[in-house]
Amino acid sequence: MREESLWQVQKRANPGHSAWYIQRFEKMRADGADLDGEARLIDVMVARGSRILDAGCGTGRVGGELGRRGHTVVGVDADAELIEAAQADHPDPTWLTGDLAELDLPALGITEPFDLIVSAGNVMTFLAPGSAGLVLENLKRHLAPQGRLVTGFGAGRGYGFDRFFADATDAGLQCQSRFATWDLRPWRTASDFLVAVFA
DSSP states (O other), X not given: OOOOOHHHHHHHHOTTHXXXXXXXXXXXXXXXXXXXXXXXXXXHHSOTTOXXXXXXXXXXXXXXXXXXXXXXXXXXXXXXXXXXXXXXXOOSSEXXXXXXXXXXXXXXXXXXXXXXXXXXXXXXXSSOTTOHHHHHHHHHHTEEEEEEEEEEEESSSSSOHHHHHHHHHHTTOOEEEEEXXXXXXXOOTTOSEEEEEEO
Protein backbone atom coordinates (compact mmCIF):
# COMPACT_ATOMS: atom_id res chain seq x y z
CA MET A 1 0.00 0.00 0.00
CA ARG A 2 1.39 3.41 -1.04
CA GLU A 3 2.09 6.02 1.60
CA GLU A 4 -0.25 8.96 1.95
CA SER A 5 0.62 12.00 -0.12
CA LEU A 6 1.96 14.94 1.82
CA TRP A 7 -1.22 16.81 0.90
CA GLN A 8 -3.29 14.03 2.50
CA VAL A 9 -1.10 14.18 5.61
CA GLN A 10 -1.83 17.91 5.88
CA LYS A 11 -5.56 17.32 5.44
CA ARG A 12 -5.59 14.61 8.11
CA ALA A 13 -3.82 16.94 10.53
CA ASN A 14 -6.11 19.84 9.57
CA PRO A 15 -9.44 18.83 7.98
CA GLY A 16 -10.06 22.47 7.03
CA HIS A 17 -6.88 22.70 4.96
CA SER A 18 -8.58 22.47 1.55
CA ALA A 19 -11.20 25.07 2.47
CA TRP A 20 -8.39 27.38 3.64
CA TYR A 21 -6.54 26.83 0.35
CA ILE A 22 -9.65 27.66 -1.70
CA GLN A 23 -10.35 30.80 0.33
CA ARG A 24 -6.71 31.90 0.13
CA PHE A 25 -6.77 32.08 -3.66
CA GLU A 26 -10.25 33.61 -3.73
CA LYS A 27 -8.96 36.42 -1.49
CA MET A 28 -5.83 36.87 -3.59
CA ARG A 29 -7.93 37.26 -6.74
CA ALA A 30 -10.34 39.63 -4.99
CA ASP A 31 -7.35 41.70 -3.89
CA GLY A 32 -6.22 42.00 -7.51
CA ALA A 33 -3.29 39.56 -7.43
CA ASP A 34 -2.06 38.25 -10.77
CA LEU A 35 -2.84 34.53 -10.61
CA ASP A 36 -2.53 33.75 -14.31
CA GLY A 37 1.22 33.86 -14.91
CA GLU A 38 1.55 30.10 -15.34
CA ALA A 39 -1.40 29.99 -17.74
CA ARG A 40 0.03 32.83 -19.86
CA LEU A 41 3.30 30.95 -20.29
CA ILE A 42 1.58 27.68 -21.19
CA ASP A 43 -0.74 29.49 -23.60
CA VAL A 44 2.14 30.83 -25.71
CA MET A 45 3.85 27.42 -25.81
CA VAL A 46 1.04 25.69 -27.71
CA ALA A 47 -1.11 26.20 -30.78
CA ARG A 48 -4.65 27.50 -30.49
CA GLY A 49 -7.11 24.84 -29.35
CA SER A 50 -4.46 22.51 -27.95
CA ARG A 51 -5.15 19.62 -25.60
CA ILE A 52 -3.75 20.38 -22.14
CA LEU A 53 -3.65 18.26 -19.00
CA ASP A 54 -3.51 20.18 -15.72
CA ALA A 55 -1.87 17.58 -13.46
CA GLY A 56 -2.57 18.40 -9.83
CA CYS A 57 -5.05 21.07 -10.91
CA GLY A 58 -6.29 22.07 -7.47
CA THR A 59 -9.09 24.62 -7.83
CA GLY A 60 -8.54 24.92 -11.59
CA ARG A 61 -6.71 28.23 -11.43
CA VAL A 62 -4.33 27.36 -14.30
CA GLY A 63 -6.49 24.98 -16.31
CA GLY A 64 -9.56 27.20 -16.02
CA GLU A 65 -7.70 30.15 -17.52
CA LEU A 66 -6.33 27.93 -20.30
CA GLY A 67 -9.85 26.75 -21.04
CA ARG A 68 -10.99 30.38 -21.19
CA ARG A 69 -8.26 30.95 -23.77
CA GLY A 70 -9.73 28.27 -26.03
CA HIS A 71 -7.78 25.13 -25.15
CA THR A 72 -9.30 21.74 -24.41
CA VAL A 73 -8.40 21.13 -20.78
CA VAL A 74 -8.57 18.09 -18.53
CA GLY A 75 -7.64 18.64 -14.88
CA VAL A 76 -6.85 15.91 -12.35
CA ASP A 77 -6.39 16.28 -8.61
CA ALA A 78 -6.56 13.84 -5.71
CA ASP A 79 -8.53 16.28 -3.54
CA ALA A 80 -12.26 16.03 -4.29
CA GLU A 81 -12.93 19.29 -2.44
CA LEU A 82 -10.60 21.19 -4.76
CA ILE A 83 -12.14 19.50 -7.81
CA GLU A 84 -15.59 20.67 -6.68
CA ALA A 85 -14.28 24.23 -6.49
CA ALA A 86 -12.78 23.88 -10.00
CA GLN A 87 -16.09 22.63 -11.40
CA ALA A 88 -17.97 25.51 -9.78
CA ASP A 89 -15.59 28.23 -10.95
CA HIS A 90 -14.65 26.87 -14.38
CA PRO A 91 -17.47 24.70 -15.82
CA ASP A 92 -16.05 24.15 -19.32
CA PRO A 93 -12.93 21.99 -18.73
CA THR A 94 -13.17 18.37 -17.61
CA TRP A 95 -12.22 17.99 -13.93
CA LEU A 96 -11.47 14.57 -12.45
CA THR A 97 -10.61 13.34 -8.96
CA GLY A 98 -7.64 10.98 -9.20
CA ASP A 99 -4.17 10.11 -7.96
CA LEU A 100 -1.41 11.05 -10.41
CA ALA A 101 0.49 7.92 -9.31
CA GLU A 102 -2.39 5.88 -10.77
CA LEU A 103 -3.18 8.11 -13.73
CA ASP A 104 -4.78 6.19 -16.61
CA LEU A 105 -7.06 8.52 -18.54
CA PRO A 106 -7.62 6.09 -21.46
CA ALA A 107 -9.31 3.78 -18.94
CA LEU A 108 -11.77 6.63 -18.33
CA GLY A 109 -12.43 7.11 -22.05
CA ILE A 110 -10.00 10.03 -22.51
CA THR A 111 -7.85 8.37 -25.14
CA GLU A 112 -6.34 11.29 -27.06
CA PRO A 113 -2.88 12.32 -25.79
CA PHE A 114 -2.03 15.84 -24.70
CA ASP A 115 -0.02 18.50 -26.50
CA LEU A 116 1.15 19.82 -23.15
CA ILE A 117 0.93 18.78 -19.51
CA VAL A 118 1.36 21.42 -16.82
CA SER A 119 2.01 20.67 -13.17
CA ALA A 120 2.22 23.96 -11.28
CA GLY A 121 1.67 24.96 -7.66
CA ASN A 122 4.34 22.74 -6.03
CA VAL A 123 2.43 19.57 -6.97
CA MET A 124 5.63 17.52 -7.18
CA THR A 125 6.40 18.29 -3.53
CA PHE A 126 2.98 17.17 -2.26
CA LEU A 127 3.17 13.63 -3.71
CA ALA A 128 3.52 10.52 -1.59
CA PRO A 129 7.19 9.96 -0.69
CA GLY A 130 8.92 7.93 -3.38
CA SER A 131 6.10 8.22 -5.93
CA ALA A 132 7.46 11.11 -8.03
CA GLY A 133 9.19 8.83 -10.53
CA LEU A 134 5.98 6.89 -11.12
CA VAL A 135 4.01 10.12 -11.53
CA LEU A 136 6.50 11.39 -14.12
CA GLU A 137 6.25 8.09 -16.02
CA ASN A 138 2.46 8.37 -16.02
CA LEU A 139 2.55 11.93 -17.27
CA LYS A 140 4.95 10.96 -20.06
CA ARG A 141 2.55 8.19 -21.17
CA HIS A 142 -0.18 10.80 -21.64
CA LEU A 143 1.89 13.11 -23.85
CA ALA A 144 1.51 13.33 -27.61
CA PRO A 145 4.72 12.42 -29.53
CA GLN A 146 5.82 16.08 -29.78
CA GLY A 147 4.21 17.06 -26.50
CA ARG A 148 5.88 18.79 -23.59
CA LEU A 149 5.65 18.61 -19.79
CA VAL A 150 6.09 21.81 -17.75
CA THR A 151 6.53 21.61 -13.99
CA GLY A 152 7.15 24.25 -11.36
CA PHE A 153 7.98 23.93 -7.66
CA GLY A 154 10.06 25.46 -4.93
CA ALA A 155 13.24 24.40 -3.18
CA GLY A 156 13.33 23.35 0.47
CA ARG A 157 10.17 21.24 0.30
CA GLY A 158 11.69 17.80 0.72
CA TYR A 159 12.15 17.01 -2.98
CA GLY A 160 15.45 18.33 -4.26
CA PHE A 161 15.95 19.52 -7.81
CA ASP A 162 18.78 17.00 -8.39
CA ARG A 163 16.50 14.11 -7.38
CA PHE A 164 13.73 15.51 -9.57
CA PHE A 165 15.96 15.69 -12.63
CA ALA A 166 17.19 12.14 -11.99
CA ASP A 167 13.61 10.90 -11.69
CA ALA A 168 12.66 12.68 -14.91
CA THR A 169 15.60 11.11 -16.75
CA ASP A 170 14.66 7.67 -15.41
CA ALA A 171 11.10 8.27 -16.66
CA GLY A 172 12.47 8.89 -20.18
CA LEU A 173 11.91 12.65 -20.18
CA GLN A 174 14.46 15.03 -21.71
CA CYS A 175 14.87 18.45 -20.11
CA GLN A 176 14.73 21.20 -22.74
CA SER A 177 14.79 24.31 -20.53
CA ARG A 178 15.13 25.41 -16.91
CA PHE A 179 13.95 28.71 -15.48
CA ALA A 180 13.81 30.25 -12.02
CA THR A 181 10.32 31.75 -12.42
CA TRP A 182 7.21 31.42 -14.56
CA ASP A 183 8.24 34.63 -16.35
CA LEU A 184 11.40 32.84 -17.51
CA ARG A 185 14.16 34.38 -15.43
CA PRO A 186 17.41 32.37 -15.72
CA TRP A 187 17.74 29.32 -13.47
CA ARG A 188 20.87 28.73 -11.40
CA THR A 189 21.73 25.92 -9.02
CA ALA A 190 21.14 28.35 -6.13
CA SER A 191 17.64 29.32 -7.38
CA ASP A 192 14.85 28.74 -4.89
CA PHE A 193 12.27 27.89 -7.56
CA LEU A 194 12.38 25.79 -10.71
CA VAL A 195 10.26 25.79 -13.86
CA ALA A 196 11.35 22.92 -16.09
CA VAL A 197 10.25 22.05 -19.61
CA PHE A 198 10.57 18.41 -20.74
CA ALA A 199 9.97 16.56 -23.98
